[in-house]
Amino acid sequence: MIEMELKLLLDDAGAEKLRKAATARGARPENSTLLTRYFDTAEKALGRAGIALRMRREKRRWTQTVKVRERHTGGLSSAREADAPAPGGRIDIARIPEEDLRLAVEDAVNGHDLAPVFETDIKRARFRLSPDGTSQVELAIDLGEIRAGDRSALHREAEFELISGDPGALFTAARGLIPEGGLVFSTRSKAERGALLAAEGRIGDPTEPRKSRVTPLDPDMTAEAAAQAVLAECLDQVAANAEAVRAGDDPEGPHQLRIGLRRLRSALKLWRGPLGGGWLADLEGEARWLGAEVGRLRDLDVTLHDLVAPAARAAPDEPGFAPLAAAVEARAGIERAHLRETLRGPRVQGFLFDLSEFIALRRWLDPSDHEQTGRLAEPISVLAARELDAVWHRAARRAKGIDHLDIEARHELRKALKTLRYAVEFFAPLASGKKVAAVVKPLRALQDLFGNLNDLAMAEAMFMTEDAFAGGNPAAARAAGRVIGARAALAEEDWQTARDRWHALKSVKPFWR
Template identity: 45%
Template sequence: MTEIELKFVLNEESIRRLKSRLKGLELNESAARTRTLRSVYYDTPEHSLRKAGTALRIRRDGRRWIQTVKARASINGGLLRAQEVENPAPGGRLDLTRIPVLAVRAEVEEAIAGAELVPVCETQMKRVTSVLTLENGARVELAIDSGEIIAGELREPFREAELELLEGDVDSLYDLTQTLFPDGGLHLSTMSKSERGYMLAETGRAQTEPLPRNACTVPLSAEMTSEIAARDVLRECFEQISANIEVVLFTDAPEGPHQLRIGLRRLRAAFGMFKPVIGHPEMLRLNEEAKIIGAQVGVLRDLDVVITDIIDPEHEAHPHEQGFNALRSAIEARREAVREELREYLRSERAQSFQIDLARFIETRRWLAPEDFEQTARLAQPIRELSCKALGKRWKSCVKHARGIDQLTIDERHELRKELKKLRYTIEFLGPLYSQKKVARFVKTMKKMQNIFGDLNDLAMAEELLCKNDSPGARNANAQRAVGWVLGARSARAAAAWSNAKRLWHDVTVTGPFWR
């Protein structure tokens, strides 16, 4: 059978709130059931099953022993899908010949290739389960696990909730998530317990440390339909956003807000790119939510940039100017206040709803509109056809905004910068469909153009941040002297860079649209 689950990492407080919330909902079919589960995961010494994407375990559930194989597992939008096959395991002994689905048995035997199977890790969990019936008739099993993940002598406590779909559609899992966790602060689990056990054995940790996540290339191919391409691109955007929300919440790494803002911008660029295919009122709403979150993240990111990319280099160039220390201290104080405000927002119900609704939009094909009789043809359109139109549209907008480039006002330069960025993201998404040599040459030329706009944007952002009555260090004479150094140097740099704008734009147009 295909197992479909949403999983969430919990702590003692969130478990308490979840159980309290559950009592007031009256969704239980019967009283909650509590039992102790011990699961031992087996693999070859070389972890051949893990490499094949398969988990093999023996579980003791009360007096019963059960052998389970989970194959072809995938996690997207927090949603775990896997083929699960179970059979009795008398005495807790492995017996591959008892796997009832022949195709799954063949996959396991092929992966093992006759090698010895040994225990890798285990979990010992107290599990509280409830079967919940929703108003739409869907049935979901809620399992709340509290216990330990064990690998050899290593042990680590772990708490998790699982929502497993028993009957109904996947949409019901997301509905129930919003119902059970209405207050925000939810953390999607993106790893199975077996993966955590392997990680504990290898690294001594069963939970990953939040690390900034850059955008990854989506392996699009010319024969893909536009709908599948849209789904895969949006999944990548979701993963980048979700991972970097965790980084912002739990670390002070400057790369966290930077990559979160990029992820939100890429999402909005993807929405624009695929609008002819998956255009839907829900997409427009999510786009606006991404814009709102991006604006809040941008405040923190701008403060990081002012400190590390603007003030620190100037201080290094003028080490005897004491005003830089005063200015940096004032901006750091502002940054910490902004960081806490952002964290509070990212824990809020609104930010959580954005994440859950974005995952739902992607994983349940929320864009389908039964009344749109032409939608099927658009969804089935080859992505290569759509890509030419999308790139052409972005290119046309850039050309329009670059007319008379020597005479552009500050605002017009800013608009051109935004259009170039949208084109860049579109190329990053669709580039795999074209000659990599041509794509690389075009992007290299365009990067030079974008560097100019980076200098201009840094100057505008520094002026906006440092030149107001309530700016950090506004009442400190030494800090204001440092502001003069910063703005003077940045103005000279931006002016020198802009003098090359017309030539670089000419280079971009000569290198020219590779998609034609």
């Protein structure tokens, strides 16, 4: 049996609010207590194979379940599972009813003894919902703890499980019951959380800024399969960093969130041909909007930490840097509070729900587009070569006459190079490391130089406007002038180097040809 669930993390207040929302829609709770023990070998062979084998007691009945998670996108996961009665609560592999699952467990265990590794003790409230009038969804609100030896941790979670009908009903149900925002996707199963508790004393990942990760692509993949994998990674980066910004003050949080949104927009553009459709355009628009919201805080963080602080260290006797930094920091505090409110709000929640549904349920499929099937089935290596050529030529056009580009043209070239870098990073797993490095290394160096050039434009925008941070303080105005002057000198020096680096990059043979 295939199980499909949308899972969200909760706190006690959120669980109570969700319970009331379900009850207000006429759903009656069915309450139960679930004691579940998870088994593995001493070498954790089942966990390494991605298999969970559990024994659950509900009232007086024991049930043995084997579960293999097949896919995870945002908070939505699908898994194969098979249940069997377990008289006396004894594990018996031979009772697994589906032969391939039974053989997978037998192969992983390989004759070794099984023993309990951890257990969960959960009070569950079940609600039966029909959010679209035809589909059936079960909402389970779980409150309890996970225990492994002498370690324990509280766990609060909502699971929307599809019983019958359209999988989109999971998202419809969640949107209807949690309309105001603030969701956090639950990206680990209870089995994974228990194994983590036993091994490391924690049940989840720390709430901290998250960098992008390489998505393993294979040349035999279709364009659609590659799109799903890349977009899922973009979603994970965006969702993780949205939570990091909500929870902490680390400037890396807004930085990685903005990168995640830019990577997402780049991916949507690269796969626009096979995916197309209104969902894609709407998601791109929401990512652009949120990127602008994040960008205001990120620009202030850069101004404070990368522009003012270095200039202050270089001129310790300048008294104007202290009030200038204080003014920037105060504005950043206001902007951080605003961004957190935005990230907890319904628009961002709707965006994350839509993005997860788009990826997991293939909302790009258009029955009226009879040629889409062919585009989706195109080998990713073919699409990659075509799209990389396109972004490469776009950057080359922006760089034409590079010796005489004005400030605006340099800015456009910087954006084109950023898009090229994201495209190269997405498709890098399709080529050998040496060939990719020959392009990536000079491209990154070039981007760093253009980043310094952008710092000058940022300094001028921050400090040369009517509501500049000097606030009528002559010393602070003098300090701001020092920042702009230092950046102007550095920018001119970097521009000379950037031109040389571009000519060097042009001479590299692209790895996709």
